[in-house]
Amino acid sequence: MVEDKILTISGIGKSFGGLTILKDISLEVEKGERIGIIGPNGAGKTTFFNLLVGDIKPTHGKIFHYNKNITKQPNYLRAQNGIARTFQKNNLLNELSVLENLLLVLQRRQGYGHKWFNRREEKQYPDLYLKAYELLETWGLSHRREVIVKSLSYGEQRQIEILLGIASDPSILLLDEPTAGMSQSETNYIVKLLYGLPRELTLMVIEHDLDVVFGLADRMVVLNDGEVLTVGEPDTVRKDERVNKIYIGTGDED
Amino acid sequence: MKTIVFKLVTVFVLLGLAPLVLSLFHLNLLSEILILAIFALSLNILVGFTGLVSLGHAAFFGIGAYTAGLVSLNLSNNLLVSMGASIIVSIITAAIIGAFCMRVSGFYFLMLTLAFSQMIYSFIYQSTNITGGSNGLSGIPNAVLSGFEFSNAVYVFYIVLLVFLATYAILGIIVKSPFGQVLIGIRENELRVKATGYNTSVYKYVAFVLAGAFGGLSGSLYTYFNGFIAPSDVYWTMSGNVLIMVLIGGSGTMLGPVLGAALFVILETVVSSYTDSWMLIVGSVFIIFVIFFPKGIVGIGQSLMRLAKKRKLKYDAKRKSKAA
Numbered sequence: 340m341v342e343d344k345i346l347t348i349s350g351i352g353k354s355f356g357g358l359t360i361l362k363d364i365s366l367e368v369e370k371g372e373r374i375g376i377i378g379p380n381g382a383g384k385t386t387f388f389n390l391l392v393g394d395i396k397p398t399h400g401k402i403f404h405y406n407k408n409i410t411k412q413p414n415y416l417r418a419q420n421g422i423a424r425t426f427q428k429n430n431l432l433n434e435l436s437v438l439e440n441l442l443l444v445l446q447r448r449q450g451y452g453h454k455w456f457n458r459r460e461e462k463q464y465p466d467l468y469l470k471a472y473e474l475l476e477t478w479g480l481s482h483r484r485e486v487i488v489k490s491l492s493y494g495e496q497r498q499i500e501i502l503l504g505i506a507s508d509p510s511i512l513l514l515d516e517p518t519a520g521m522s523q524s525e526t527n528y529i530v531k532l533l534y535g536l537p538r539e540l541t542l543m544v545i546e547h548d549l550d551v552v553f554g555l556a557d558r559m560v561v562l563n564d565g566e567v568l569t570v571g572e573p574d575t576v577r578k579d580e581r582v583n584k585i586y587i588g589t590g591d592e593d
Numbered sequence: 594m595k596t597i598v599f600k601l602v603t604v605f606v607l608l609g610l611a612p613l614v615l616s617l618f619h620l621n622l623l624s625e626i627l628i629l630a631i632f633a634l635s636l637n638i639l640v641g642f643t644g645l646v647s648l649g650h651a652a653f654f655g656i657g658a659y660t661a662g663l664v665s666l667n668l669s670n671n672l673l674v675s676m677g678a679s680i681i682v683s684i685i686t687a688a689i690i691g692a693f694c695m696r697v698s699g700f701y702f703l704m705l706t707l708a709f710s711q712m713i714y715s716f717i718y719q720s721t722n723i724t725g726g727s728n729g730l731s732g733i734p735n736a737v738l739s740g741f742e743f744s745n746a747v748y749v750f751y752i753v754l755l756v757f758l759a760t761y762a763i764l765g766i767i768v769k770s771p772f773g774q775v776l777i778g779i780r781e782n783e784l785r786v787k788a789t790g791y792n793t794s795v796y797k798y799v800a801f802v803l804a805g806a807f808g809g810l811s812g813s814l815y816t817y818f819n820g821f822i823a824p825s826d827v828y829w830t831m832s833g834n835v836l837i838m839v840l841i842g843g844s845g846t847m848l849g850p851v852l853g854a855a856l857f858v859i860l861e862t863v864v865s866s867y868t869d870s871w872m873l874i875v876g877s878v879f880i881i882f883v884i885f886f887p888k889g890i891v892g893i894g895q896s897l898m899r900l901a902k903k904r905k906l907k908y909d910a911k912r913k914s915k916a917a
């Protein structure tokens with residue numbers, strides 16, 4: 340049954356010098372599962388993601404993608420193998436257009452990244468452009484196609500951040516606070532898009548907006564102080580006193 | 594593709610007429626501009642498109658120049674042989690230096706390229722029995738191609754022009770290709786490009802070798818043009834000069850480095866006929882560009898075009914309202 344686990348995280352931890360950020364995290368993720376990750380600031384949520392995508396290497400512990408040990412695999416290979424992430428802070432090619440941002444992701448996925456002796460234009464790569472237009476259409480960004488990313492609104496940039504993650508056609512998508520800094524209406528729009536993602540896509544979502552994450556997730560992981568406080572279904576976790584104490588209802592009882 | 598070929602042929606014909614109208618002095622000036630333009634274009638692949646600022650690019654210019662000179666002197670003065678040797682030796686050198694330089698970025702990359710190029714400089718400077726040392730390499734025979742000798746400035750000019758156009762066309766396609774777009778992505782945000790699944794180190798390495806190859810090519814042309822090579826052509830000030838050409842012209846554009854090389858050579862020639870401290874003027878021009886026109890000559894051109902367009906729109910609107 341091990342084959343079903345798209346990710347197996349076994350006892351990973353990360354220390355920077357004497358400072359321990361993550362202690363000993365173990366988690367098994369099923370294919371198609373949607374996992375919400377919550378926890379107070381400094382709980383180690385983003386560090387956890389950075390370990391999974393390979394931006395940093397764990398101090399101890401192992402990570403398996405299906406049965407393959409990917410603990411030492413560099414980040415670009417993990418991305419090629421279908422582990423994609425979005426960043427907590429927008430991390431885009433700001434001086435390029437929306438379309439150019441998207442094409443860079445798509446051309447990698449279609450295996451055109453190393454082609455060096457013809458221009459990347461619609462005539463040469465019709466399938467590439469068609470796919471890009473399709474995605475922009477679905478995401479309601481067609482009219483912003485030629486706009487330079489830095490002149491988009493924050494919410495639109497956030498949307499592109501997520502779109503780029505999905506465009507790489509991953510099997511697991513790690514979303515780091517997808518609705519951070521967005522207005523309520525923008526949040527609603529993003530949430531609708533996230534709900535509409537195909538069920539076979541495995542999602543891991545760090546989110547501060549608890550309504551968003553409880554609605555989306557099949558299973559919640561609560562991190563606190565570099566450790567897993569509890570794992571469980573959203574309803575159970577919502578009622579968990581410890582969770583309420585550290586995260587949700589602080590100040591209620593005191 | 595057809596339009597590119599058409600443009601190239603037009604430019605070739607126009608520039609090809611230069612020997613008929615220009616004096617020998619000015620023709621040589623034009624040849625020098627085109628050679629340095631190739632050199633600047635090659636550096637622009639690194640600085641302008643990949644975002645790697647190298648302060649050691651003269652190493653490749655020098656290696657190309659000395660290889661062409663030494664091959665012509667000792668082996669064969671066939672143009673294709675010496676030029677091919679220059680490119681191959683440059684590629685090998687770039688592959689070795691690049692393997693080290695790719696491990697670092699930013700300021701450290703700049704310092705490491707500088708260190709390597711100065712090592713090559715001191716090797717050339719001290720290997721008196723091979724390179725002539727501080728005396729330079731002289732007595733290099735004219736290049737020959739299937740019995741035709743490139744014996745005068747006009748012949749050399751045509752070969753320079755041909756290589757320049759080929760370089761411009763090839764690099765112009767590469768930077769627009771999917772590969773080139775990855776380089777631009779690395780310049781803009783390497784972390785994002787990595788997260789997208791590109792092994793950015795490999796892309797940067799290829800860019801480095803590519804820049805080295807074309808840098809060496811320009812060096813070999815300089816040997817045919819000058820018939821003499823001095824070690825100062827490998828000195829770090831040469832790296833600084835070509836960096837200035839790229840930045841003044843407009844880095845990250847194709848036309849920029851060419852205009853930058855032209856302005857540099859013209860400034861050097863014109864100003865140095867009046868005063869020995871011509872570098873002072875070049876320096877001032879550079880400072881003015883960096884502060885007021887960071888996008889270089891090409892940037893100024895673009896701004897003017899935009900302004901003209903706005904004016905025209907305004908004018909059209911006015912006329913319309915008057916008519917109404």
